[in-house]
Amino acid sequence: xxxRTSDLAITGxxxxxxxxxxxxxxxxxxxxxxxLIFLVLAVLPPVAVAVNDxxxxxxxxxxxxxxxxxxxxxxVLGYGAMVSFGHAAFLxxxxxxxxxxxxxxxxxxxxxxxxxxxxxxxxxxxxGAISLRTKGVYFIMITLAFGQMAxxxxxxxxxxxxxxxxxxxxxxxxxxxxxxxxxxxxxYLSLGVLVLAFVGLRALTLSRFGRVLRGTKENxxxxxxxxFQPFAFQLTAYVIAGALAGIAGxxxxxxxxxxSPAYMSWQRSxxxxxxxxxxxMGTLVGAIGGAIALLLLExxxxxxxxxxxxxxxxxxxxxxxxxxxxxxxxxxxxxxxxRS
Amino acid sequence: MSQPLLTVTDLRKSFGALAVTDGVSFDVHDNxxxxxxxxxxxxxxxxxxxxxxxxxxxxxxxxxxxxxxTRHSMVDRVRLGLARSFQITSILDGFTVIExxxxxxxxxxGSSFRFLRPASKERRLNDEAMAALARVKxxxxxxxxxxxxxxxxxxxxxxxxxxxxxxxxxxxxxxxxGTGHEESAVLVELMRELKxxxxxxxxxxxxxxxxxxxxxxxxxxxxxxxxxxSAAEVRSHPDVxxxxxxxxxxxxxx
Numbered sequence: 001x002x003x004r005t006s007d008l009a010i011t012g013x014x015x016x017x018x019x020x021x022x023x024x025x026x027x028x029x030x031x032x033x034x035x036l037i038f039l040v041l042a043v044l045p046p047v048a049v050a051v052n053d054x055x056x057x058x059x060x061x062x063x064x065x066x067x068x069x070x071x072x073x074x075x076v077l078g079y080g081a082m083v084s085f086g087h088a089a090f091l092x093x094x095x096x097x098x099x100x101x102x103x104x105x106x107x108x109x110x111x112x113x114x115x116x117x118x119x120x121x122x123x124x125x126x127x128g129a130i131s132l133r134t135k136g137v138y139f140i141m142i143t144l145a146f147g148q149m150a151x152x153x154x155x156x157x158x159x160x161x162x163x164x165x166x167x168x169x170x171x172x173x174x175x176x177x178x179x180x181x182x183x184x185x186x187x188y189l190s191l192g193v194l195v196l197a198f199v200g201l202r203a204l205t206l207s208r209f210g211r212v213l214r215g216t217k218e219n220x221x222x223x224x225x226x227x228f229q230p231f232a233f234q235l236t237a238y239v240i241a242g243a244l245a246g247i248a249g250x251x252x253x254x255x256x257x258x259x260s261p262a263y264m265s266w267q268r269s270x271x272x273x274x275x276x277x278x279x280x281m282g283t284l285v286g287a288i289g290g291a292i293a294l295l296l297l298e299x300x301x302x303x304x305x306x307x308x309x310x311x312x313x314x315x316x317x318x319x320x321x322x323x324x325x326x327x328x329x330x331x332x333x334x335x336x337x338x339r340s
Numbered sequence: 341m342s343q344p345l346l347t348v349t350d351l352r353k354s355f356g357a358l359a360v361t362d363g364v365s366f367d368v369h370d371n372x373x374x375x376x377x378x379x380x381x382x383x384x385x386x387x388x389x390x391x392x393x394x395x396x397x398x399x400x401x402x403x404x405x406x407x408x409x410t411r412h413s414m415v416d417r418v419r420l421g422l423a424r425s426f427q428i429t430s431i432l433d434g435f436t437v438i439e440x441x442x443x444x445x446x447x448x449x450g451s452s453f454r455f456l457r458p459a460s461k462e463r464r465l466n467d468e469a470m471a472a473l474a475r476v477k478x479x480x481x482x483x484x485x486x487x488x489x490x491x492x493x494x495x496x497x498x499x500x501x502x503x504x505x506x507x508x509x510x511x512x513x514x515x516x517x518g519t520g521h522e523e524s525a526v527l528v529e530l531m532r533e534l535k536x537x538x539x540x541x542x543x544x545x546x547x548x549x550x551x552x553x554x555x556x557x558x559x560x561x562x563x564x565x566x567x568x569x570s571a572a573e574v575r576s577h578p579d580v581x582x583x584x585x586x587x588x589x590x591x592x593x594x
Contacts, residue, residue, distance in 0.1 A: 203455070203456050203457075203458070204455045204456070206458040206459065206460065207454055207455045207456055207457055207458065207459055208446055208451075208452045208453075208454040208455075208457070208459040208462075209452060209453055209454060209455050210455075210459070211439070211443060211446070211452075211459040211460070212443070212446075212452050214434075214435075215432050215435065215443055218432050218433065218434055218435070219430060219431075219432055221394075221430060222426075222430045222431065222432060222501075223443075224394075224413075224414050224415055225392070225394075225414060225418065225423070225424055225426070225430070226418060226423070226443060226444040226447045226501060226504075226505050227415050227418035227419050227444070227447035227448060227505060228415065228447055228452070229413075229415050233452070236453065
């Protein structure tokens with residue numbers, strides 16, 4: 001009973017275990033951090049009006065969309081230990097669902113959303129079922145390959161713009177109303193989705209399902225020895241993550257009013273991984289923080305030099321070397337929660 | 341005599357020209373503790389991998405309560421009531437002690453495809469997990485992180501997890517591995533108590549423990565069982581003495 005482990009002696013008689021690992025930091029700290037981020041985002045539009053900088057809302061919407069995509073990746077990467085290098089494909093599928101449907105006159109966001117979720121979930125089911133037969137580097141390579149397949153499929157789909165992409169006639173509607181024409185409305189819709197995704201995934205990672213997923217990440221042989229077949233759990237997580245990234249794609253298409261195969265490129269997938277790792281894997285709030293940090297950093301560095309990516313690379317190397325557990329890990333250490 | 345709980349018949353497994361399991365046959369009856377001993381490299385761990393389903397066999401059969409489980413996966417065998425522990429501690433370090441056990445309870449208590457309710461607050465899972473922990477005397481460590489336990493406590497947790505699966509038959513792979521004198525005394529007492537409710541196949545190096553606990557002992561040498569019998573019979577078996585026990589016995593006497 002050393003002092004070092006005193007932080008593990010949690011509350012009263014009924015086990016109220018703040019799920020360790022993955023959830024090791026996912027106690028009240030990360031919930032508080034997420035709440036703070038959401039509050040700041042919520043007051044952003046009025047502030048943008050006050051400082052007369054409406055573009056701020058546009059940038060913030062874009063950041064939120066990528067935060068949702070990064071959140072979904074954190075489920076497979078941070079909780080499932082599946083390094084998916086083709087995650088942008090789901091984002092792109094969601095975006096193309098909007099673009100293709102609206103080019104045929106179907107502009108209701110609910111219909112588009114359902115199609116986007118169905119398409120990305122189906123793609124995740126098929127590619128996941130195949131990819132999960134492999135492990136480690138092979139899993140990375142095969143998800144990369146599937147991502148590139150989706151990318152080149154869209155490149156060659158000339159009916160919908162091919163390589164050039166496709167400009168939307170306008171944003172999606174809701175029950176025939178052009179509500180999302182307003183940048184503010186789209187912003188708050190995206191923020192709402194982000195909050196729901198965070199709350200939902202948080203519950204999921206602490207649920208029975210999430211516990212099996214976390215256990216499988218830590219010790220798959222042990223999980224089989226007590227009677228769990230990891231495949232079904234990993235595949236389900238993969239499909240859920242794919243569907244959520246598809247929803248992010250719906251928002252992305254509306255934000256940019258344009259879609260292109262570039263959304264699905266492997267660089268995009270890599271960026272999503274960087275967001276999750278930068279923020280701190282397996283914490284959820286880290287993925288959000290990572291998306292915010294990376295996109296702001298890109299914007300900021302682009303002011304200085306056209307070679308900003310070099311500066312970004314250096315910064316990322318330093319972060320990986322000197323902060324274990326990404327931003328969340330760094331903050332947790334700042335607030336004095338020593339961990340063995 | 342009643343039907344044995346576990347029947348192993350002419351089990352064989354070769355890696356290339358090396359027969360690591362070479363025609364092994366034995367029965368384990370209800371509430372019996374059957375120890376398998378043998379010198380290093382005799383194939384004990386291979387045998388337990390075959391019994392638990394993590395390694396296939398070339399020929400022969402394994403029957404659990406009469407049903408053929410030779411081709412069953414590890415997951416299926418656990419569901420049928422055959423659980424194993426690991427020689428090298430294999431617990432979920434990042435989880436709490438109670439969650440390690442509750443996870444095993446969860447595996448046999450309804451669907452794990454539930455996505456909303458926090459699993460760590462499920463009373464029924466936690467109650468059964470606590471019962472398993474209490475049997476290995478770890479209930480006072482329930483809320484600790486499993487990785488922070490002492491080695492002996494981790495060995496106790498190994499057994500608690502196997503218990504929590506609800507298995508009738510426990511395959512314990514060197515539960516005393518790496519333990520000190522006091523720790524192993526605790527574990528031996530524990531197994532003595534477990535014998536009253538469970539059938540156990542014990543693989544162990546510690547001869548004191550084996551002869552104190554085992555109803556029957558089988559001796560495995562180069563993949564073959566050269567003798568099976570009560571502790572006393574095996575002890576006096578000339579082949580066994582030659583192959584294995586002599587040196588150990590002397591060491592014990594010192």
